[in-house]
Amino acid sequence: xxxxxxxxxxxxxxxxxxxxxxxxxxxxxxxxxxxxxxxxxxxxxxxxxxxxxxxxxxxxxxxxxxxxxxxxxxxxxxxxxxxxxxxxxxxxxxxxxxxxxxxxxxxxxxxxxxxxxxxxxxxxxxxxxxxx
Amino acid sequence: xxxxxxxxxxxxxxxxxxxxxxxxxxxxxxxxxxxxxxxxxxxxxxxxxxxxxxxxxxxxxxxxxxxxxxxxxxxxx
Numbered sequence: 001x002x003x004x005x006x007x008x009x010x011x012x013x014x015x016x017x018x019x020x021x022x023x024x025x026x027x028x029x030x031x032x033x034x035x036x037x038x039x040x041x042x043x044x045x046x047x048x049x050x051x052x053x054x055x056x057x058x059x060x061x062x063x064x065x066x067x068x069x070x071x072x073x074x075x076x077x078x079x080x081x082x083x084x085x086x087x088x089x090x091x092x093x094x095x096x097x098x099x100x101x102x103x104x105x106x107x108x109x110x111x112x113x114x115x116x117x118x119x120x121x122x123x124x125x126x127x128x129x130x131x132x
Numbered sequence: 133x134x135x136x137x138x139x140x141x142x143x144x145x146x147x148x149x150x151x152x153x154x155x156x157x158x159x160x161x162x163x164x165x166x167x168x169x170x171x172x173x174x175x176x177x178x179x180x181x182x183x184x185x186x187x188x189x190x191x192x193x194x195x196x197x198x199x200x201x202x203x204x205x206x207x208x209x
Contacts, residue, residue: 002193002194005200007194007195007198008198008199008200009194009198009199009200009201009202010192010193010194010195010196010198010200010201010202011192011193011194011202011204012185012187012191012192012201012202012203012204013187013191013192013204013206014185014187014191014203014204014205014206015205015206016205016206016207017207017208017209018207018209021207021209023209024207024208024209027208027209028208031208032188032190032191035188035190035191036190038190040188040190040191041193047208048208051208051209052208052209054208054209085188088186089205092183092184092185092186093205095183096183098205101205101206101207102204102205102206102207103204103205103206104202104203104204104205105201105202105203105205106200106201106202106203107200107201124200124202127199127200128199128200131199131200
């Protein structure tokens with residue numbers, strides 16, 4: 001989808017772990033630890049592929065497999081360096097009334113739930129037209 | 133420093149029909165965070181919520197100047 005709109009669309013990922021997903025919080029923090037080593041998106045993709053295998057050993061293992069500095073990653077995770085950042089994302093989502101995932105804001109337009117490709121395309125095309 | 137993009141747009145729940153205005157600004161903060169200010173109407177029709185969205189550059193795909201920004205709130209689990 002992003003490739004189709006190369007240069008015209010950017011994607012921002014925001015953490016919105018739901019309270020009932022008890023393993024998710026650590027996974028969101030781990031992804032940011034991977035981001036600190038320049039591998040946010042590969043780690044992000046890995047998490048979606050393996051969910052919900054998010055025990056500490058799993059999370060550290062993915063980092064190692066992606067070629068990250070294992071010890072540095074483990075320290076980041078154990079110290080919960082990005083806990084406050086994840087918390088901030090959750091607070092921002094709650095302030096927008098976003099209580100289910102995934103939820104998208106496409107140039108400010110709220111799209112709740114996983115919509116079809118066609119629906120996304122239509123909203124993106126409309127947003128592009130409005131910006132002309 | 134920052135390019136400020138502002139435009140008028142409705143930010144609304146899909147179930148609502150009345151249009152509301154919002155402004156979106158982009159600016160670098162301490163060269164680390166982008167900031168998105170969404171003035172959204174959530175809940176009561178007249179209640180305006182101004183939300184500041186910040187993000188780390190590592191969690192963004194695509195060029196900063198792209199005309200369309202998709203913000204995805206998601207859960208890994």
